[in-house]
Amino acid sequence: MSATLPLLNEPTSPPAAPLPGILDVPAEGLRAWLAERRQPPMRVNQIRRQILANRAESFEAMSDLPKDLRADLAASFSVFSTRVERHLFAQSDDTHKLVLRLADDRMIECVLIQDDGRATACVSTQVGCGMGCVFCASGLNGVVRNLTVGEIVEQLVRLRNLTDPTTTNPDRAPRLTHIVVMGMGEPLANLDRLLEALAIAGDKNGLCIGQRHVTISTVGLPAKIRQLAEAGKQYHLAVSLHAPNDALRTQIVPTNDKTGIPAILDAADDFYARTGRQVTYEYVVLGGLNDGPTHAKELARLLSGRKAHVNLIPWNDVDGLPYRRPVEGNLQGFVDTLRHSGVSVKVRKRKGTEIDAACGQLRRKVEQEAAAGREPAPAAATAPPDPVPAAAAP
Numbered sequence: 238m239s240a241t242l243p244l245l246n247e248p249t250s251p252p253a254a255p256l257p258g259i260l261d262v263p264a265e266g267l268r269a270w271l272a273e274r275r276q277p278p279m280r281v282n283q284i285r286r287q288i289l290a291n292r293a294e295s296f297e298a299m300s301d302l303p304k305d306l307r308a309d310l311a312a313s314f315s316v317f318s319t320r321v322e323r324h325l326f327a328q329s330d331d332t333h334k335l336v337l338r339l340a341d342d343r344m345i346e347c348v349l350i351q352d353d354g355r356a357t358a359c360v361s362t363q364v365g366c367g368m369g370c371v372f373c374a375s376g377l378n379g380v381v382r383n384l385t386v387g388e389i390v391e392q393l394v395r396l397r398n399l400t401d402p403t404t405t406n407p408d409r410a411p412r413l414t415h416i417v418v419m420g421m422g423e424p425l426a427n428l429d430r431l432l433e434a435l436a437i438a439g440d441k442n443g444l445c446i447g448q449r450h451v452t453i454s455t456v457g458l459p460a461k462i463r464q465l466a467e468a469g470k471q472y473h474l475a476v477s478l479h480a481p482n483d484a485l486r487t488q489i490v491p492t493n494d495k496t497g498i499p500a501i502l503d504a505a506d507d508f509y510a511r512t513g514r515q516v517t518y519e520y521v522v523l524g525g526l527n528d529g530p531t532h533a534k535e536l537a538r539l540l541s542g543r544k545a546h547v548n549l550i551p552w553n554d555v556d557g558l559p560y561r562r563p564v565e566g567n568l569q570g571f572v573d574t575l576r577h578s579g580v581s582v583k584v585r586k587r588k589g590t591e592i593d594a595a596c597g598q599l600r601r602k603v604e605q606e607a608a609a610g611r612e613p614a615p616a617a618a619t620a621p622p623d624p625v626p627a628a629a630a631p
């Protein structure tokens with residue numbers, strides 16, 4: 238009887254499970270782990286400060302920790318649970334876009350936008366999205382899962398690490414200054430974890446980002462808007478309206494059929510009453526669909542008298558999607574109608590247009606390439622510049 242020989246390249250043992258990301262280890266768990274190694278509890282803050290404030294990207298770089306402890310940490314945890322799967326950089330305006338691969342091989346996107354002395358991180362809160370906005374690739378396959386607190390914080394840290402702490406350019410910030418929660422997913426569907434992540438971002442030993450520099454965007458979940466107001470924070474709320482009446486909005490944001498515009502506006506009014514923070518209404522302007530004079534008048538009627546601001550975001554044509562850019566005259570007419578009704582309005586500049594495409598498209602492309610087992614096509618945009626070196630540990 239012949240023995241069965243192992244095939245060449247047959248794995249002899251299953252691949253090692255990825256180490257847990259340390260930002261997702263609760264403080265008490267980490268304290269217990271440290272106590273087993275006779276390390277004081279204050280090491281928890283030291284480790285976190287190294288990642289959040291000092292830009293350390295490895296345990297080895299944490300030079301204020303004992304060498305043995307650094308080795309033990311590296312054997313048990315990873316500094317980041319995510320991996321940069323793709324990094325695109327728009328040279329025209331220094332916008333960075335990252336596709337991150339999570340420990341379970343799912344992918345998310347996050348973006349760093351730099352202008353006017355600000356560095357703004359746009360982050361995701363879910364894998365996929367259950368809202369199904371018709372112009373958005375993130376929602377095409379529904380929602381897969383909520384991101385963890387650590388996965389949200391990691392996006393901020395990775396983007397912050399792309400800022401240049403030595404910059405003398407007045408247009409560039411040496412650190413992260415603002416956060417917009419407008420990436421993949423509906424942020425209010427993962428509100429508890431988002432609030433935890435933002436608390437870490439706001440900590441003076443962390444990323445030190447003030448509450449008034451944070452904007453949370455939602456398609457409008459009334460109960461969650463009220464929960465956010467009750468959290469007693471000064472975060473800014475942006476409601477993605479995209480249409481001035483329920484029939485049209487349900488076409489563009491299908492989940493609107495369960496809520497309806499009046500309930501969303503009521504909740505947003507309550508948010509303003511409770512926090513004193515003016516609400517922004519985002520309106521993606523889709524040529525020929527929601528940009529007519531009657532739409533502008535309807536929107537003006539809805540919002541005049543409310544403490545509200547409107548951000549108009551002109552759609553940019555995207556291959557494969559049937560929507561088109563609004564003609565300039567329509568856009569200006571829309572702006573004028575709102576202004577004449579006393580509604581504050583601005584047309585939002587688009588950043589990183591050569592790498593932007595539509596929300597979620599890059600991640601989808603990278604996932605499809607990975608599924609097909611192909612090497613990624615060369616990025617249309619330029620390669621990122623040399624990474625900013627991690628700051629020396631204190």
Ligand code: SF4
Pocket residue numbers: 366367368369370373374375376420421422423456596
């Ligand atoms: S636009 Fe935002 S809310 Fe709508 S499907 Fe995309 S990620 Fe979800």
